[in-house]
Amino acid sequence: MSSDDATVPVSSLPPFGPGQHLLSVSQLDRAALTSLFGLAESLRPVGQGTQVCRILEGAMLGSLFFEPSTRTRLSFESAFQRLGGAVVSTTGFTFSSMAKGESIHDTARVVSGYSDALVVRHPDTGSVAEFADASVVPVINAGDGSGEHPSQSLLDLFTMRQELEARGKSIDGATIAVLGDLRYGRTVHSLLHILGLYSKVTFRVFGPPALALPAEFFEVVSASGNRIVECDSVGEAIGPADVIYCTRVQKERLSEQDEESVHLKGDLLNMAILTQYGRPDAIIMHPLPRDSRHNSFDLSPDVDDFPGLAIFRQTDNGLLIRMAIFSIALGVADHVTDDLRPAAWQRR
Amino acid sequence: MSSDDATVPVSSLPPFGPGQHLLSVSQLDRAALTSLFGLAESLRPVGQGTQVCRILEGAMLGSLFFEPSTRTRLSFESAFQRLGGAVVSTTGFTFSSMAKGESIHDTARVVSGYSDALVVRHPDTGSVAEFADASVVPVINAGDGSGEHPSQSLLDLFTMRQELEARGKSIDGATIAVLGDLRYGRTVHSLLHILGLYSKVTFRVFGPPALALPAEFFEVVSASGNRIVECDSVGEAIGPADVIYCTRVQKERLSEQDEESVHLKGDLLNMAILTQYGRPDAIIMHPLPRDSRHNSFDLSPDVDDFPGLAIFRQTDNGLLIRMAIFSIALGVADHVTDDLRPAAWQRR
Amino acid sequence: MSSDDATVPVSSLPPFGPGQHLLSVSQLDRAALTSLFGLAESLRPVGQGTQVCRILEGAMLGSLFFEPSTRTRLSFESAFQRLGGAVVSTTGFTFSSMAKGESIHDTARVVSGYSDALVVRHPDTGSVAEFADASVVPVINAGDGSGEHPSQSLLDLFTMRQELEARGKSIDGATIAVLGDLRYGRTVHSLLHILGLYSKVTFRVFGPPALALPAEFFEVVSASGNRIVECDSVGEAIGPADVIYCTRVQKERLSEQDEESVHLKGDLLNMAILTQYGRPDAIIMHPLPRDSRHNSFDLSPDVDDFPGLAIFRQTDNGLLIRMAIFSIALGVADHVTDDLRPAAWQRR
Missing domain, CATH: 3.40.50.1370 (Aspartate/ornithine carbamoyltransferase)
Structure with missing residues (x-):
């Protein structure tokens, strides 16, 4: 596996x-x-x-x-x-x-x-x-x-491209924050692969240490000529990001690492974090479903009125x-x- | 609930x-x-x-x-x-x-x-x-x-209207017996509501005491200008009825009231009761499914050849x-x- | 049953x-x-x-x-x-x-x-x-x-007819080996019945003794004017057969007869048996699904390149x-x- x-x-x-x-x-x-x-x-x-x-x-x-x-x-x-x-x-x-x-x-x-x-x-x-x-x-x-799950990767890329173009940008040269479960998240892995077809992309990744990105994907990105930066917080990751790609963290996967779970409180990303650290024209994506119960360490529903929220345009x-x-x-x-x-x- | x-x-x-x-x-x-x-x-x-x-x-x-x-x-x-x-x-x-x-x-x-x-x-x-x-x-x-369950209410009303018109009658002025589970039966409650749009309707209701019609529905009917009569037996309820609307009694709901269950023997309505008490041109309706096992206190299959049986015309x-x-x-x-x-x- | x-x-x-x-x-x-x-x-x-x-x-x-x-x-x-x-x-x-x-x-x-x-x-x-x-x-x-399961019988017959005609033969006069579960196999029973509409058909049947063909079906075949021969081995059954109709043996049905199960090793029919005993232009049929795990006493996947394998043409x-x-x-x-x-x- x-x-x-x-x-x-x-x-x-x-x-x-x-x-x-x-x-x-x-x-x-x-x-x-x-x-x-x-x-x-x-x-x-x-x-x-x-x-x-x-x-x-x-x-x-x-x-x-x-x-x-x-x-x-x-x-x-x-x-x-x-x-x-x-x-x-x-x-x-x-x-x-x-x-x-x-x-x-x-x-x-x-x-x-x-x-x-x-x-x-x-x-x-x-x-x-x-x-x-x-x-x-x-x-x-x-x-x-x-x-x-190629159709998921394709709809992600299609949406990203469309949203960036609506802001006068393109995937080439874009900065993309990737948040959440970087270890098991299939969509994240596929995205890092397929974006190798584009140039000058910068990834800024953040996930709980137990769900960090496997080393091989750093190589995948580097080999394709793109850049990847590991960040220590959501705020650091999303700061300059044109696109913020969130994924669901399944906290049950973290149950063995008690000390770590303790620090995963509240939301992965919500309006407060977004306003404090993110760009006002940021594009927010998520492969869905998201866990809408608070304290589930996922994308909070309180961002639903944010104009850059593209999660339903994705589907x-x-x-x-x-x-x-x-x-x-x-x-x-x-x-x-x-x-x-x-x-x-x-x-x- | x-x-x-x-x-x-x-x-x-x-x-x-x-x-x-x-x-x-x-x-x-x-x-x-x-x-x-x-x-x-x-x-x-x-x-x-x-x-x-x-x-x-x-x-x-x-x-x-x-x-x-x-x-x-x-x-x-x-x-x-x-x-x-x-x-x-x-x-x-x-x-x-x-x-x-x-x-x-x-x-x-x-x-x-x-x-x-x-x-x-x-x-x-x-x-x-x-x-x-x-x-x-x-x-x-x-x-x-x-x-x-609005489409169920609408098909009931549509069928009732059609069957009455085929007999030269209309819903306005009709007498409608309602039998069975008057307490939990959603279709019964919806029917009492929606028939408030028609005038001079008389309801004759009968159900086991534990499944009697909640008081509020008597008010609903009165407020709409129609008339409602609580009856003590199926025979009394169906006597003058143009329409007989049956519902399934779930006997398991009565299990606590032992003495009452004892009296619920056989069928809610069958050919014998219908012939003895009902009009020969009565219209029999039921939201289905009916429990066709005898002694289930539901509409008996022995009425299936009765010309006024409209239950399959309903569906x-x-x-x-x-x-x-x-x-x-x-x-x-x-x-x-x-x-x-x-x-x-x-x-x- | x-x-x-x-x-x-x-x-x-x-x-x-x-x-x-x-x-x-x-x-x-x-x-x-x-x-x-x-x-x-x-x-x-x-x-x-x-x-x-x-x-x-x-x-x-x-x-x-x-x-x-x-x-x-x-x-x-x-x-x-x-x-x-x-x-x-x-x-x-x-x-x-x-x-x-x-x-x-x-x-x-x-x-x-x-x-x-x-x-x-x-x-x-x-x-x-x-x-x-x-x-x-x-x-x-x-x-x-x-x-x-009439459509299954009809597709079997349709396929048999088509495959025989492609070889210049017809169902009339054909020799048909029937292998496997002759006792419970519904498709086998239906086939023996429906082929009564054709003439000069010879059936050569083999199944484990506990799954032998019920006596009544010998009568069914005889009454229709066709011929049925009970064989002692797969090889004996398929030797002169134009058509080899296999069915799945559910070994769990044999569990009580320990001594018998012991002798049911490997495949019901595979390429080795087919090459040794069968006609090179034999037609192999099976109602599917077949159990493709070896030692399951079913038709082996190693016959899949045999040109007469008609099992997918059946479906x-x-x-x-x-x-x-x-x-x-x-x-x-x-x-x-x-x-x-x-x-x-x-x-x-």
Whole structure:
């Protein structure tokens, strides 16, 4: 379950494109990212329900969640249906045939025969790639344990880019604070990797010592030519930051280190800390869910009126990113926007 | 869990219309009811599968059942899809992010971003309204604990009206027997409220003493100008009744009052009682499910051939009512019937 | 739980056709089989995602799985949606109203009012027929305990026919080895029955003594004019076989007979056994799932490169068979192929 698992086996994957699996963000170079983000942006009216697209009419998505992740599932299923496709769905540990000793290979081969694409989430690192090997249709990785969750990384990057551009900035040259669980946080690790495609990024990281960033990620950032600074407090980390990326600290992971837990009182970030130390035009991001109970050492709901709070724009953007992913995998990326037409109904 | 919870907080809700939540039947006045019922009736061929409607093509319903209620969920999901829309669905207590401390606000805001409308059921009174506050799309309340379940009230009223009109009568002036659990029965309480929009209605109520109607509802009925009579037996209650509305008595609720349970033998209403005391043209209603095991003090299956048995017409009508609700919330009420066309397939 | 349950009550069912339930394969004669198989074959481009069909647009399938069977559910739900229809789905033991004492009759009547067809799986033999009695729309039996699972029988037969024809043979006159659990295996029993519609078939059966074929099935085969030979080993059974039909042996069923379990080592059938005893052009079938752990006395994954391995063609064909079943039940069998058009997206 070391984070090495996530990086090593994906290095030889083909570029993401028509008919291809999407198992790792490493399958996209910067040109592919730009193209995918442009496609996602052009689908915004569909995500907002003002335009309708039926280009995947008749296509079938198999949605296979071997561990529950309701909102990720809903986002993928909504995205595919927003493009006119239909979904067959299973969730939880209810895949009865696997309980009877069926291999991942057999399950994947059978279910892929019912579908034109699969989205798969599984608790075990590498299992989605194994699934993809036996599938006769493209497989989108929706998270495999401590491994990858590429659509999450892509929506983070897409949002960061959009928010920075709205302030006349870009990811190149940006300063990004990363707070919280730097040790186990999959989204943090993916972000440090994928931002290697951009230049002159400065990371300012802070987490409780027991949840500090593993040494290998300092090397990952340095190798890509970006800069990383370890900070001693949230205030120090966010001071000059254009973007503040928060993650949930699961305090139960710290229970053995009593003396440390004692110092984790209140919120990871709240309005008082933000006002005292942060930039007024800072962009606040979080992969969600956040723990909204106070004293949970997470992002406090008292920042919800802060204009730079982008956490719900992230999830809204997730739908667009997933529509773009499906458009590419099913080979309709060049045609999807020609297919838009006004919706007959009104959004609120 | 007092029934006050249901009535107090909804008083200031806006009228139900395009882009609005439907949290309470109190959001509809009599003109709105008449209009909604007309719309529901015009959609009957769609509910029966002889006509097809695609006006919501491309629209997405988020179906969020935080407690299971399979048939209500299926009815809502069928209704939305009957109009051409698509559904993403979750059920049970499986909303994993809420288990991690996520607030109702965050969950609602995120999921509403994937959808054009939400239907929400939750075990806690008032939680659906809290959900609606954070949603960016209209929320339809599918039941919140002892609170409201407006589509159930509306289908009851719609059916009652239709059945009475088929007999040359109307709700105004009708005599309605209400039997069973008058204390906890949410549908009974909602019915007494909503029928306040009609005039000269006489209620004849009978339930086991431990499940008697709370005093406040006598006031509710009187305040609306209708009349309510407490009866000592089923026979007395149903004698002159145009409509007999039965509800399930959960005998386990009576276990403490031993002497009382002893007298609750056999059925709440069966063919023998109906023939002896009731009108031959009586209309029998029930919110379902009914407990079909004998000695369960519920409506006996031996009435199933009685022509006035409307219990399955109620559930069939539920689909029409829910189609009408979605048409209104999504702003297509004036256009939906123009969109009907014959179905390509045959119903049995 | 005797296998008599499956055969006795279905004898008086009407032929399967428009508006009819499909409860048993006995509802199809050989002409009906030929017709259904032709329809299934003509829908292959839809199953493969190269053609699109929208003939059931606006139609609603109620998918009711009272016990989990994920892949069967996904196959049925995909099939209905591949034809343009929509699905409302429930799975597991979550039908809350039945837990409150609701009868199968009430549940079936209510839910059928939301749908144009139902697919029902239930753990109790005969319960799907009971369900069908109360339904106002056609019910497709997706398995009722030790009873029938007609779409599985039909996809087996369809695949067998197709594979034999590709070798210049036909089911008439074929030799079919049947291996594994002959005692409890529902698919085996159904196969022996339905192949009674074909002539000069020779069955060569082998199973562990504790899982031997019940005597009545020898009579079933003889009565239909076919021939059945009991073999003492896998090698003896498969020697001259055109088709080798394997089933999973659940070794836990043998735990009481210790001396027997001891002899069940390794695989039921693997490449070594196949090469030594079988025909090089043999067709290998299995209803799946297979237990891919070695020493599980099932079909070994080491046969996966054998060209005659048809197990995944079986499941692919299942989708076609289920599309054909729905087309017939909803009365569009004569029109469905006119409705095909090219898909806008590309399959991998």
